[in-house]
Amino acid sequence: MSILNNALSGAVASQLALSASSQNIANLQTKGYTRQSALLSAVAPAAGSSQAGNGVRVTELMRFSDSYKTQQMWRSASDLGTHSQTQPYLTQLEKVMGDDTASLSSGVDGFFAALNSVAGVDPTSTPLRQQVVTAAGLLAQRFNSMNNVYNAQLQSVRQQRSALVDSANTTIASIASLNAQIANANATGSNPSALIDARDQAIDSLASQMGLEVSDQPDGTRNVSLKTGQSLVLGGVPGKLSVSGGAAQTFSLTFAGTKFELDTTRAGGQLGGLSVYEQDTLLPLQQGVAEMAQQIADKVNTQLQAGYAMDGSAGKPLFVYNPGSTSNMLQVADGYQTSDLAFSGDGKPGDTGNLQQLVAIKSQTITMAKIGTVLISDADTQLVGRLAVDSQQNKGALKTAQTMRDQAVADWQSTSGVNQDEEAVHLVEYQNMYQANMKVMSVANALFDATLQMMG
Template sequence: MSLIHIGLSGTLAAQAALNMAGRNTANLKTPGYSRQGVLLAAHSTGGVGVQSLLRFSDDYKTQQMWAANGPLGQYKTASSYFSQLENVMDMGDGSVKAGLDAFFNALQEVSTDPTSGPLRQQFLSSADALAKGFNNLQQRLSGQLGAARQHGVAAVDQVNGLSRTIADLNQKIGDGYASGSVPSELIDQRDSAIDALAGLVEIRTLQQPSGAVDVSIAGGPPLVAGSQVGTMSVQNHADGTFSFSLKLAGTAYPLTGGTLGGELGAIANFVDTTLLPQMEAIKTLAGEIATRFNSTLAAGYGMNGQPGQALFDFDPATGLLNVRAGLTQQDLGFSGNPDEPGNSDNLLKLIGLRRDNITLPGIGEVSIGDALTVLIGKVGSASQQNEALLGTATSIRHYAEDAWLSVSGVNMDEEAVNISEYLQMYQANMKVIAVANELFDATLAMF
């Protein structure tokens, strides 16, 4: 190989390396971009050439980053739902807990003068406020269930969109490899899509010889298998709950929501283990209060000596609680003797109901007066546990991202050095070409 050709090979190699360094620098802040380079090799006859283009990546670290995104998406999503539920189940003024305390306090005040019309009317008003508080709480809990269902639908749409994107990019990447190139940017796009998918649902991946990546739900059916793409869907049920399924190649697979991981797993797990039990417990508490107060009042006598009337109407199907229409303060059976309106024997039994034990779903045996405190405490405990897990998941994700960046991330200082070195290489080889031209001209001059 002549000196000119040797110098030319060096300038072309340096130019290719400079192009890669420039591309890396331009994508310094591009999320998911994997730095690229060139592998130079000496020619057997002299000179240098680009043996191959390089994409700096570590499959293990990439998969670790994907795996870390599932728990992060799960606990982060659950955190927002727990915060909402804690706001709904608060113990401040206007809460059901405050309403229940005011209800029993009003009873206690009536005991100072059982025949007082204003005190008896005040108790009726507190009962109405308590019933409205229960109904408002049930409505807000139902609203959160509806929001969770809508969130599930939106997340499923994202899963389906990302799955199609991954399958399309798999095809393009396979075509790129088949043509002998390294489709680095397409791989970056595909890996970013997989990472986003991992935040929505816990996944498992399998690298194919063609360069494609098959994606499956952890412990479940595949989402992307070759050219086939699974389609997730949400099934709504009559009671307001919902479930998930996946259809692939004409076969439908039911999915256990709580085991999906990621955002979808968080939604399903929160609804199944926290929200629905909370709704059932609130409904049960309202029903127990209605039943026990109605039966106790019926055993007493009103101001007119007639048997006491029921205080509440309760619908077991909807959980709605209301003060019975047309009920007056004179109908309240506070007296234990029909001939003594000022008798408070039955009134004391009503006050004692606060200490009665009831059985709540997911809680067990608890007194009526303490039921809401226990329910709120259970939500708070679950929320604190989730926050601790979120902190751990966040740290693991950051560690995985740092590990990925150590291999695939662009380092500005390193690229600056590369640009300087390859520029010197380019200039030196241009000098070689110039010297070769001078020698050639001098040789011609001799003749």
């Protein structure tokens, strides 16, 4: 009987719809879960038949997914990753370089203040001369401490990038594997929704590490490439990132036996953000401090060599500049004595002619590659000011990126997320549908029994 068949199909369809709603409710708090719904369609009657129809069937279990919103969420993850990883480094440098008790400016001021004290009292005073040597040592220590901060950050940035490469390779392999499973599920008629959710979560994670371009394929797979064009995943085939070169890191991507060199400053995401920070902020700051140390040392040493020590001998260099040194970039010459300070301009112990020239060095200029020509007294302030601008710009970009990410996630949730109230309504609707079809089946059985009795 067509009535019985219709009711049976309705009961089965409502059970499948209830199953989809129950799955949605079960995953109400599951991150990245995309809600599903049974898509019902009427079964048409056979050709030439006078029947109303042959019931209902579930055409497919539909995923509520918007490709544009998903892509927007991945792009916002990349932008957020670019700025979020660099801000802690910028904040640390701001605190260190802006600290009056540890800044280069206070060290420079202290050294020239010690020279002024000698000039204003007695150029032959051993305690005052000792203050100059001590202040020179403290100044050198300030430069070395700052250089150590830069080196520590460089090491941390490079270690973090290496860790990102290892993590990205694991994610890339996972995406390729899930692509293969999804293609197989689609080919065999299985429901791949859970696999698709897992893959999209993996892509979202990878997008925070580097900028991506993602394209959908007819078999349900997704191809993933860097925004610079190099393929990371094609169907079920993964690429592999690698880093080499020791301290001077170089990055490459190997795909299908071909190796491509990568410029990570263009990579986007966390990897790109760290590389841009190293290239545009950290290394220039370190270079600026090194240039400042070298030129101050050269000017002071040159002026001391133009004067005379306490015993009338030619002056000796006070500072030793060691380019490339990780711990002693600047230091006071070994064995330097207070009597070696060449304050006299004419060879007489009480003369201050050369000392006055030493004091005047603070008002002279030095040239730094990224800043230009500045007064020695202003050099550190210029470096700190440039750092502050970089930090403020990154903070602003980070705030914008976080807002965009939050909005993108909210937009995705509005389409793909589970709404508890909506699912509660569906449960009632499909329950009523099931009960109504069971009632139809009961009526059909009664009619069938009545028919049999009449025939008997």
